[in-house]
Amino acid sequence: MSYDVIIGLEVHVQLQTVSKIFCGCSTAFNPDQPNVQTCPVCLGLPGALPVLNAEAFRLAVKTALALNCQIAGFTKWDRKQYFYPDLPKGYQISQYDLPFSHDGHVDVVTEADGGAVRRVRILRAHLEEDAGKNMHDESGRGRDSLVDLNRAGTPLVEIVTHPDLRSAEEARLFLQDLRLLLTDIGVSDCNMQEGSLRCDANVNLHVHQPDGSKVATPIVEVKNINSFRFTEQAILHEVERQWELYQKTKQTIKDAPKSTRGFDPARGVTYAMREKEEAADYRYFPDPDLVPVTVTDEQIATLRGELGELPAARRARYRDQYQLSAYDAGVIIDQGREYSRYFEVVAEGCGDGKQAANWLTQDVQRELNERGLTIATFPVPADVLADLLKRVTNKQLTIKAAREVFGALLEGEETATTARIEAIVAERGLAIVQDDGAIDAAIADVIARNPKPVADFKAGKQQAAGALIGQVMRAVKGADPQQVRERLIAKLSE
Amino acid sequence: MSSLLNLPAAELVTRLAAGDVTSAALTEECLAAISQRDSSVRAFLNVDVERSLAQARSIDARRAAGESIGILQGLPIAVKDLICEEGVSCTCASRMLENYISPYSAHVIERLRAAGAVLVGRANMDEFAMGSSGENSAFQVTANPWDLERTPGGSSSGSAAAVAGRLTPMSLGSDTGGSIRQPASLCGVVGLKPTYGRVSRYGLVAFASSLDQIGPFASDVHGAALLLEAMAGHDPRDSTSVDRPVPSYTNSLNEPLKGLRIGVAREHFAEGLDDEVAEVVRRALDVYRSLGAELIDIELPHSKYAVAVYYLIAPSEASSNLARYEGIHYGHRTEKAGSLADLYARSRGEAFGTEVKRRIMLGVYALSSGYYDQYYVKALKVRRLIRNDFDAAFAKVDVIAGPVTPSTAFKLGERTSDPMAMYLSDIYTIPANLAGIPGISIPAGLSPSGLPVGLQLQAAPFAEETLLRAARMFEAATDHHRLIPPMARS
Numbered sequence: 015m016s017y018d019v020i021i022g023l024e025v026h027v028q029l030q031t032v033s034k035i036f037c038g039c040s041t042a043f044n045p046d047q048p049n050v051q052t053c054p055v056c057l058g059l060p061g062a063l064p065v066l067n068a069e070a071f072r073l074a075v076k077t078a079l080a081l082n083c084q085i086a087g088f089t090k091w092d093r094k095q096y097f098y099p100d101l102p103k104g105y106q107i108s109q110y111d112l113p114f115s116h117d118g119h120v121d122v123v124t125e126a127d128g129g130a131v132r133r134v135r136i137l138r139a140h141l142e143e144d145a146g147k148n149m150h151d152e153s154g155r156g157r158d159s160l161v162d163l164n165r166a167g168t169p170l171v172e173i174v175t176h177p178d179l180r181s182a183e184e185a186r187l188f189l190q191d192l193r194l195l196l197t198d199i200g201v202s203d204c205n206m207q208e209g210s211l212r213c214d215a216n217v218n219l220h221v222h223q224p225d226g227s228k229v230a231t232p233i234v235e236v237k238n239i240n241s242f243r244f245t246e247q248a249i250l251h252e253v254e255r256q257w258e259l260y261q262k263t264k265q266t267i268k269d270a271p272k273s274t275r276g277f278d279p280a281r282g283v284t285y286a287m288r289e290k291e292e293a294a295d296y297r298y299f300p301d302p303d304l305v306p307v308t309v310t311d312e313q314i315a316t317l318r319g320e321l322g323e324l325p326a327a328r329r330a331r332y333r334d335q336y337q338l339s340a341y342d343a344g345v346i347i348d349q350g351r352e353y354s355r356y357f358e359v360v361a362e363g364c365g366d367g368k369q370a371a372n373w374l375t376q377d378v379q380r381e382l383n384e385r386g387l388t389i390a391t392f393p394v395p396a397d398v399l400a401d402l403l404k405r406v407t408n409k410q411l412t413i414k415a416a417r418e419v420f421g422a423l424l425e426g427e428e429t430a431t432t433a434r435i436e437a438i439v440a441e442r443g444l445a446i447v448q449d450d451g452a453i454d455a456a457i458a459d460v461i462a463r464n465p466k467p468v469a470d471f472k473a474g475k476q477q478a479a480g481a482l483i484g485q486v487m488r489a490v491k492g493a494d495p496q497q498v499r500e501r502l503i504a505k506l507s508e
Numbered sequence: 509m510s511s512l513l514n515l516p517a518a519e520l521v522t523r524l525a526a527g528d529v530t531s532a533a534l535t536e537e538c539l540a541a542i543s544q545r546d547s548s549v550r551a552f553l554n555v556d557v558e559r560s561l562a563q564a565r566s567i568d569a570r571r572a573a574g575e576s577i578g579i580l581q582g583l584p585i586a587v588k589d590l591i592c593e594e595g596v597s598c599t600c601a602s603r604m605l606e607n608y609i610s611p612y613s614a615h616v617i618e619r620l621r622a623a624g625a626v627l628v629g630r631a632n633m634d635e636f637a638m639g640s641s642g643e644n645s646a647f648q649v650t651a652n653p654w655d656l657e658r659t660p661g662g663s664s665s666g667s668a669a670a671v672a673g674r675l676t677p678m679s680l681g682s683d684t685g686g687s688i689r690q691p692a693s694l695c696g697v698v699g700l701k702p703t704y705g706r707v708s709r710y711g712l713v714a715f716a717s718s719l720d721q722i723g724p725f726a727s728d729v730h731g732a733a734l735l736l737e738a739m740a741g742h743d744p745r746d747s748t749s750v751d752r753p754v755p756s757y758t759n760s761l762n763e764p765l766k767g768l769r770i771g772v773a774r775e776h777f778a779e780g781l782d783d784e785v786a787e788v789v790r791r792a793l794d795v796y797r798s799l800g801a802e803l804i805d806i807e808l809p810h811s812k813y814a815v816a817v818y819y820l821i822a823p824s825e826a827s828s829n830l831a832r833y834e835g836i837h838y839g840h841r842t843e844k845a846g847s848l849a850d851l852y853a854r855s856r857g858e859a860f861g862t863e864v865k866r867r868i869m870l871g872v873y874a875l876s877s878g879y880y881d882q883y884y885v886k887a888l889k890v891r892r893l894i895r896n897d898f899d900a901a902f903a904k905v906d907v908i909a910g911p912v913t914p915s916t917a918f919k920l921g922e923r924t925s926d927p928m929a930m931y932l933s934d935i936y937t938i939p940a941n942l943a944g945i946p947g948i949s950i951p952a953g954l955s956p957s958g959l960p961v962g963l964q965l966q967a968a969p970f971a972e973e974t975l976l977r978a979a980r981m982f983e984a985a986t987d988h989h990r991l992i993p994p995m996a997r998s
Contacts, residue, residue: 104831302717
């Protein structure tokens with residue numbers, strides 16, 4: 015017997031607005047100073063009223079458009095009611111039956127070189143407020159639990175997929191693509207450590223029967239997973255667990271209701287969460303404190319225009335326009351839009367996309383990591399790096415010399431300039447000598463003084479050329495080793 | 509000595525502005541009246557003598573320095589104890605918020621302070637504004653100044669009684685199903701519920717958000733117009749507040765409406781209306797006829813569903829609005845809790861009164877899965893039909909006139925064990941809340957037994973100017989608003 019793995023995800027993404035969704039409080043991540051980013055509205059004080067933050071709605075619509083969703087012309091706010099200490103009003107303002115968007119899709123590339131693509135349909139995406147954070151005493155001494163409401167009221171988009179994912183790896187790839195998409199269009203930082211992206215996974219199996227039919231196992235929702243790796247691990251474990259359970263009990267979706275489990279990263283296993291005695295009734299109803307929102311086609315068109323080129327399109331363009339491998343394109347695009355722009359300026363400026371990609375993915379990336387910088391604060395502007403690399407393509411500098419210049423530029427206090435490149439090249443005599451006469455003279459001299467290696471080379475010992483090239487290079491400072499090699503070999507082969 | 513408090517608001521404002529009377533003197537007189545008479549009226553939950561005198565003196569000092577004071581000119585005002593004022597307790601007459609002090613002020617409080625009001629104290633009410641007699645207050649029962657054994661009405665019991673008992677010239681109330689107009693009628697004062705969205709609800713502790721409006725009480729129409737003018741207008745902190753200019757209600761007040769068309773609904777005179785109330789209302793209609801108004805029969809066919817619709821929508825919203833009082837963040841917390849669920853259940857069980865619990869249970873039921881469509885959604889549909897009735901009526905008439913409440917003030921304790929009888933007190937006032945239209949109760953005279961009877965006028969959305977002018981026409985032609993309860997005569 016075999017089975018298919020069926021996975022649907024619910025992803026919560028915090029939008030990166032300056033202020034909260036229904037009040038003016040800051041959304042900054044600030045766990046060290048609890049409850050300072052609060053006001054009567056997000057504290058749920060008597061008499062306080064919510065007012066929609068238009069920027070949150072704008073970012074939410076951009077999110078949905080990037081997910082190829084339909085945007086509803088009319089949407090409203092509903093109260094989802096339940097008691098929990100991190101929920102100061104006793105209800106969460108969310109969207110129930112008329113979400114602002116629905117029916118989209120994301121195409122996930124499931125093989126490294128762009129071979130297979132899995133289309134994951136998006137059922138809906140809606141906007142809601144985040145709750146606060148409860149902190150329970152973990153000392154075992156039964157101290158009070160604490161509540162921090164700094165996060166309460168942060169705008170969240172909840173994205174619900176159809177059960178279209180077929181493996182734990184696909185689920186991870188989907189989340190990675192989603193993060194890339196949403197960071198790229200600037201709607202969320204998707205910082206999982208800070209809880210900006212959280213995921214629930216609905217998992218079950220379709221078990222193939224001898225007669226060709228399939229039987230579904232009960233659905234399990236694994237809640238609140240906060241990393242891509244954990245998502246993958248949780249699903250893998252869940253698949254294994256459900257398969258063993260099915261073989262033992264033959265329980266199907268008809269025999270058991272959907273259950274909820276947590277994931278323990280330390281043990282790599284899911285565990286049963288305490289079930290409520292009866293199904294939760296959230297008693298959704300339209301929030302009378304808020305007015306419905308209408309969205310016009312013009313507004314949608316404007317926001318769509320602001321999206322710009324999405325990562326998938328950029329990946330294809332980098333392949334066609336700069337002949338980059340899917341891997342190199344991916345590395346650059348994963349670093350975000352600003353990084354991609356930097357790359358494009360360098361690639362256009364030096365006329366060699368492949369060379370630009372090599373520098374970006376190696377030299378620049380290494381320096382950024384070591385210095386803890388972002389591309390925005392990198393002291394070598396894109397046009398300056400382009401100028402440096404153009405000297406390599408034009409055979410004015412060797413790659414080695416270019417690296418030396420790059421290092422020298424980074425040692426400077428100020429932002430690098432092309433004039434500074436000029437000065438470093440001159441000071442250190444790094445320019446390639448284009449004087450064929452001088453090179454040829456040095457070659458003749460070296461051949462004359464080294465009969466043994468010359469004879470070895472002529473006898474077929476290719477390595478013997480290395481020592482001779484080295485001597486020519488020492489004699490003509492700044493010569494291009496490639497050029498020296500070519501001319502030396504030509505001379506020896508005469 | 510004739511008390512300043514027997515003077516109408518318009519006259520007090522004129523004297524204050526002219527400097528004939530200081531705000532401090534008037535405030536002192538209010539405080540003296542409260543200390544003399546409030547032990548029997550029990551309109552106030554909290555009076556801050558020092559604070560109100562300081563406010564009054566500051567206004568007087570500013571006036572003396574030639575600064576302009578707002579249109580309220582230093583008038584003392586009582587505030588229903590569910591409108592938040594920074595640094596002041598806001599109990600909602602509930603054990604739940606017995607020790608709650610608001611860290612911020614409601615929009616109307618900011619507006620009133622800017623307009624030169626002196627906020628003397630906090631008026632009693634039914635707990636969380638749920639009730640029609642004031643008897644649901646967790647702290648005290650307010651008496652009707654006309655007969656201390658009778659109810660002043662509710663839920664704005666203290667606000668109405670304070671004005672009727674001549675303790676303050678004006679007060680603020682809130683009206684969700686009649687909570688301003690019904691007590692105004694029973695206490696013989698003017699009470700106005702504005703159009704939904706005319707006055708910001710920011711800082712008004714919510715009972716039923718889609719129905720609640722803050723409104724004024726005063727001894728005459730001018731006072732109500734003045735107080736409305738001081739607080740109406742757009743507030744970006746309330747999404748349901750409407751951005752629409754506010755006319756000067758006081759300026760046009762004394763211009764009679766020529767060719768006034770008054771709608772009279774058959775439904776307002778059907779079974780359930782006491783004869784002595786019907787008689788006073790009919791006489792009031794005669795007054796209008798004598799002033800040249802045209803009386804036109806109209807129909808409000810869906811008004812018979814109003815009470816049923818109201819008791820689905822209001823408790824549904826209330827069950828949600830009152831969920832925040834759970835003992836975790838503020839308010840009453842039980843001392844006996846074990847589990848978290850137990851903490852919620854006990855804190856709420858201990859601190860909410862019977863009527864509040866009843867309405868929460870009704871609302872939770874109406875919103876429950878499986879019942880939602882049948883109850884809540886259906887109620888919303890009928891609510892729309894009720895609004896349509898009014899729209900059709902206001903195509904033909906300028907105002908609708910009728911009774912405010914079926915009877916005169918009933919005896920305290922008389923209806924406390926019969927919630928249905930209590931709920932029917934609001935049969936004529938609830939439709940205006942459901943439709944979002946403005947309504948006013950004005951004194952129309954005394955019943956044969958000597959108790960006040962109010963006349964209700966209702967107008968189209970945002971037609972407060974018409975409503976007030978029509979009310980003033982009646983008032984100018986009668987003397988009912990000059991009647992003062994015997995206990996308050998000096």
